[in-house]
Amino acid sequence: MSTSDYDPACLPDLLPIYYRRLFPFSQYYRWLSYGGVSKNYFQNREFSFTLKDDIYVRYQSFTTQNELDKEIQKMVPYKIDIGAVYSHRPSQHNTVKSGTFQALEKELVFDIDMTDYDDVRRCCSAADICSKCWTLMTIAIRILDRALREDFGFHHLLWVYSGRRGVHCWVCDDAARKLSVAARSAVAEYLSLVKGGEETARKVVLSDPIHPFINHSLSVVEHYFQQYAIVDQDILGSKESVDKVLALLPEDIKKDLTVLYKDVKDPMKRWDKLCNLVECKKSTIKKGQYFDKEIMLQYCYPRLDVNVSKGVNHLLKSPFSVHPKTGRISVPIDLKELNTFDPFEVPTISLICEELERPRADEAEEDDMKDKENEQEAGERRRIRDYKRTSLAKYVKVFDRFLEAMARSRKGEMLKKSDLQKDF
Amino acid sequence: MQFPVRRKKLIGSSQNDLYDLYDHCLQFYGQPPLENISLTEFETFAVERLKLLKFVENLGVSFGKNSEQYGKKLEAEISSLNFPHKAELSEPKVPGGISEYDKRRKDHISHFILRLAYCQTEDLRRWFIQQEMDLFRYRFNYLLSKHKADFLHKNNLKYETVSAEEKKNLQDKLIASSYGLSGAKVQEYDVYKVPFQDALDLVRTRKVYLLAGNAYIPHYEIVTIVLNDFRTRLSKALAMTARSLPVVQSDERLQPLLSHLSHAYVGQDYSIQKNIGKISLEQIDALSVKSFPLCMRHLHKALRENHHLRHGGRMQYGLFLKGIGLSLEQALQFWRSEFVKGKVDADKFDKAYAYSVRHMFGKEGKRTDYTPYSCMKVILSNPPSQGDYHGCPFRHSDPELLKQKLQNYKVSPSGINQILELVKGMHYQLACQKYFELTHNVEDAGFSLNHPNQYFTESHKLLSGGRDIKKEVDVSQKSQENPANVPRPSQANSKQAHEEMGDLDSFFQDE
Numbered sequence: 001m002s003t004s005d006y007d008p009a010c011l012p013d014l015l016p017i018y019y020r021r022l023f024p025f026s027q028y029y030r031w032l033s034y035g036g037v038s039k040n041y042f043q044n045r046e047f048s049f050t051l052k053d054d055i056y057v058r059y060q061s062f063t064t065q066n067e068l069d070k071e072i073q074k075m076v077p078y079k080i081d082i083g084a085v086y087s088h089r090p091s092q093h094n095t096v097k098s099g100t101f102q103a104l105e106k107e108l109v110f111d112i113d114m115t116d117y118d119d120v121r122r123c124c125s126a127a128d129i130c131s132k133c134w135t136l137m138t139i140a141i142r143i144l145d146r147a148l149r150e151d152f153g154f155h156h157l158l159w160v161y162s163g164r165r166g167v168h169c170w171v172c173d174d175a176a177r178k179l180s181v182a183a184r185s186a187v188a189e190y191l192s193l194v195k196g197g198e199e200t201a202r203k204v205v206l207s208d209p210i211h212p213f214i215n216h217s218l219s220v221v222e223h224y225f226q227q228y229a230i231v232d233q234d235i236l237g238s239k240e241s242v243d244k245v246l247a248l249l250p251e252d253i254k255k256d257l258t259v260l261y262k263d264v265k266d267p268m269k270r271w272d273k274l275c276n277l278v279e280c281k282k283s284t285i286k287k288g289q290y291f292d293k294e295i296m297l298q299y300c301y302p303r304l305d306v307n308v309s310k311g312v313n314h315l316l317k318s319p320f321s322v323h324p325k326t327g328r329i330s331v332p333i334d335l336k337e338l339n340t341f342d343p344f345e346v347p348t349i350s351l352i353c354e355e356l357e358r359p360r361a362d363e364a365e366e367d368d369m370k371d372k373e374n375e376q377e378a379g380e381r382r383r384i385r386d387y388k389r390t391s392l393a394k395y396v397k398v399f400d401r402f403l404e405a406m407a408r409s410r411k412g413e414m415l416k417k418s419d420l421q422k423d424f
Numbered sequence: 425m426q427f428p429v430r431r432k433k434l435i436g437s438s439q440n441d442l443y444d445l446y447d448h449c450l451q452f453y454g455q456p457p458l459e460n461i462s463l464t465e466f467e468t469f470a471v472e473r474l475k476l477l478k479f480v481e482n483l484g485v486s487f488g489k490n491s492e493q494y495g496k497k498l499e500a501e502i503s504s505l506n507f508p509h510k511a512e513l514s515e516p517k518v519p520g521g522i523s524e525y526d527k528r529r530k531d532h533i534s535h536f537i538l539r540l541a542y543c544q545t546e547d548l549r550r551w552f553i554q555q556e557m558d559l560f561r562y563r564f565n566y567l568l569s570k571h572k573a574d575f576l577h578k579n580n581l582k583y584e585t586v587s588a589e590e591k592k593n594l595q596d597k598l599i600a601s602s603y604g605l606s607g608a609k610v611q612e613y614d615v616y617k618v619p620f621q622d623a624l625d626l627v628r629t630r631k632v633y634l635l636a637g638n639a640y641i642p643h644y645e646i647v648t649i650v651l652n653d654f655r656t657r658l659s660k661a662l663a664m665t666a667r668s669l670p671v672v673q674s675d676e677r678l679q680p681l682l683s684h685l686s687h688a689y690v691g692q693d694y695s696i697q698k699n700i701g702k703i704s705l706e707q708i709d710a711l712s713v714k715s716f717p718l719c720m721r722h723l724h725k726a727l728r729e730n731h732h733l734r735h736g737g738r739m740q741y742g743l744f745l746k747g748i749g750l751s752l753e754q755a756l757q758f759w760r761s762e763f764v765k766g767k768v769d770a771d772k773f774d775k776a777y778a779y780s781v782r783h784m785f786g787k788e789g790k791r792t793d794y795t796p797y798s799c800m801k802v803i804l805s806n807p808p809s810q811g812d813y814h815g816c817p818f819r820h821s822d823p824e825l826l827k828q829k830l831q832n833y834k835v836s837p838s839g840i841n842q843i844l845e846l847v848k849g850m851h852y853q854l855a856c857q858k859y860f861e862l863t864h865n866v867e868d869a870g871f872s873l874n875h876p877n878q879y880f881t882e883s884h885k886l887l888s889g890g891r892d893i894k895k896e897v898d899v900s901q902k903s904q905e906n907p908a909n910v911p912r913p914s915q916a917n918s919k920q921a922h923e924e925m926g927d928l929d930s931f932f933q934d935e
Contacts, residue, residue, distance in 0.1 A: 054775045153637025186628040197808035199821035209600045
């Protein structure tokens with residue numbers, strides 16, 4: 001079994017172990033320092049903690065990795081959120097003259113939450129997810145990752161499983177961290193195609209000319225649509241779901257299909273009929289009409305919360321934080337293995353703590369000797385050995401690779417700069 | 425930065441120098457004016473520019489900014505307020521009128537005066553920048569090509585153009601991204617390449633091709649890049665102005681004027697609570713049907729049904745309730761009792777949601793006393809998505825669903841049609857006003873709606889006998905007389921503008 005049964009009541013016992021022996025503090029610190037290029041970048045970063053009994057504390061900040069490590073072990077947060085890099089140390093914000101304490105930079109983030117798709121998924125609702133609807137996250141990641149890289153020119157994206165029902169994206173490029181509120185909101189709106197709340201039936205409207213971004217997104221959706229929507233979600237099966245689909249079509253097509261569907265019961269064939277009718281109609285009217293594509297997008301295209309992305313000071317759940325309800329660790333997702341990513345295989349805190357208890361191999365003994373020397377290094381070395389023995393290992397590797405890429409990129413930038421200045 | 429009240433230092437400068445300053449009808453307002461003017465002129469210039477900016481704001485809500493009606497109306501207003509819009513300086517003066525040169529001088533000086541009044545808070549700055557941008561956009565678009573090129577040249581705006589080869593490679597993508605671009609146009613005219621951060625308006629609406637972080641902008645969209653520049657410069661300038669403001673405010677002649685100018689924009693914002701505690705929680709259900717505007721009725725119903733509202737809905741509705749007079753204690757009780765019926769237990773409410781309610785009343789965090797949202801704010805910002813119930817139903821609902829809802833609320837079919845016509849014409853506030861008229865059984869609302877709390881106050885006034893209730897004249901007959909036309913948007917628009925201008929004028933008459 002890949003997940004030990006997780007019981008939220010055990011969290012107070014498991015968290016101390018997790019923070020002492022498994023949380024990858026050194027990589028975490030390396031990430032948020034961004035190579036030390038900006039002074040006090042780490043020191044001015046806001047963290048917020050949710051402690052036991054739902055006590056919430058903001059404006060936590062730390063001066064060194066060691067302090068971060070010690071404080072977290074002391075406070076044992078149930079949830080860790082990351083906020084912005086401010087003009088001053090967040091922990092001292094009350095001493096700063098009012099108005100001068102400001103959020104300066106933060107990663108550009110996206111939050112895709114499965115509940116935002118409740119109107120178009122039948123298998124689950126609210127906080128539940130299953131392998132059928134998880135495809136929506138796969139689609140979202142593929143579409144957004146491509147757009148952020150190819151259209152916006154970003155390179156350093158960290159995709160993280162939120163621990164229950166969604167994914168987060170952290171865009172960590174220098175340029176991304178410096179974006180203004182207006183720019184963040186513009187990026188989020190560029191990426192939004194599904195618009196409207198409870199009161200809107202037809203949430204996607206396409207018209208000529210179709211922007212290349214939409215075409216790219218459509219090809220991703222089309223790749224998954226038949227298996228996901230027609231088969232797994234069975235959107236053209238029951239009368240109730242058929243009616244929902246038909247509500248997105250103009251009257252004449254709706255009428256024709258209602259008649260046709262009396263005899264045609266196979267959902268794949270029903271979809272084909274729908275597409276045929278839309279094609280026919282399109283050829284009779286000059287204007288571009290894309291009802292079939294609109295339906296595909298309404299059922300599959302990523303729904304992101306613009307408000308999460310646009311605030312520079314918005315707090316978002318940290319990678320490697322634990323989800324208190326499911327026990328799952330918010331792990332980085334390896335995009336190379338995206339098709340096989342299974343949220344139910346993500347390790348829980350109980351699993352990895354249990355894995356720690358397994359008998360250690362002999363190589364551990366010599367390292368014990370070395371450890372007597374430097375306590376902090378020893379702690380770190382032990383921690384590194386420890387998580388490597390658990391299911392957390394592969395996810396920390398993904399994080400390592402991400403950090404490596406950023407480090408290489410920074411080095412490249414510095415070389416470019418020194419070339420320009422003709423340094424040797 | 426120098427202020428108009430400082431001593432003139434143009435001794436020895438010729439008339440020509442001044443002429444050069446105003447040789448283009450449009451400017452970036454880079455250089456502040458350097459002359460003495462009388463207090464009267466100071467005041468008049470400022471008031472007239474403010475009238476113009478308020479006109480721009482109202483126009484933008486009712487008409488698309490690129491539409492013909494928008495252009496015509498704005499041109500008329502610019503003309504009547506004596507602001508520049510003619511391209512040539514030398515154009516003959518209308519007899520008894522003001523010369524183009526003088527109009528340009530007024531444009532220049534009035535802009536800088538309003539900077540003083542509007543630099544102090546984030547809200548004021550945002551408003552000022554938005555209206556100045558809209559005005560600039562209109563005036564820039566109105567210029568002929570050669571004048572546009574002149575403007576770019578004069579202001580040293582050089583934007584990177586795309587090579588012919590790259591244009592060829594990207595041709596199809598460019599055509600698919602920008603409406604109105606054809607293969608021939610791509611080849612013949614320039615395409616500009618700027619970092620996407622400099623073309624946010626086009627990015628936001630996906631009206632431009634993006635590649636590797638650059639936006640590829642066809643020549644006719646250059647106004648967007650210029651606007652972006654304009655906004656950046658103005659934003660920086662306002663921040664600087666704010667720093668020098670104490671010096672200006674110490675001048676007793678200016679301080680009252682400037683203060684009136686910035687308050688005039690806000691008008692009645694329902695930030696000061698009147699009638700606190702006059703409404704009891706038991707009355708809210710009934711009030712929501714009788715006296716709430718549709719948006720709040722909708723939110724209230726959603727709250728009662730789901731025992732929950734998301735952040736956007738809590739803000740919009742919560743602040744409205746504060747505006748109608750709910751005290752903090754009442755508000756806490758109201759929200760807690762409802763949320764507790766849902767998935768939230770009293771403890772969790774106190775920890776998570778109570779903070780946010782207290783925040784709204786200015787008791788937490790920045791201790792800003794948040795003001796209830798105006799119609800403009802509800803219509804233009806934070807559109808609702810899946811699971812949200814906030815926003816303006818006339819703006820954000822599908823017409824079909826809106827119709828059904830109005831039918832459920834027992835609005836007459838002819839009334840519903842009138843409302844839908846107004847919605848089609850994008851006159852959302854007028855549609856809401858019509859809703860007021862139909863639900864209160866009056867022919868004329870008697871006010872120009874621009875704030876949900878205003879709707880409530882007017883309704884309350886009406887229902888408690890403050891006004892005469894006229895019986896509804898045969899409305900169906902009326903709507904037949906105006907078949908496809910919107911009843912009276914243009915009149916109401918100018919009526920609205922006039923009312924607000926009336927307030928503005930009276931501020932200064934009292935001096």
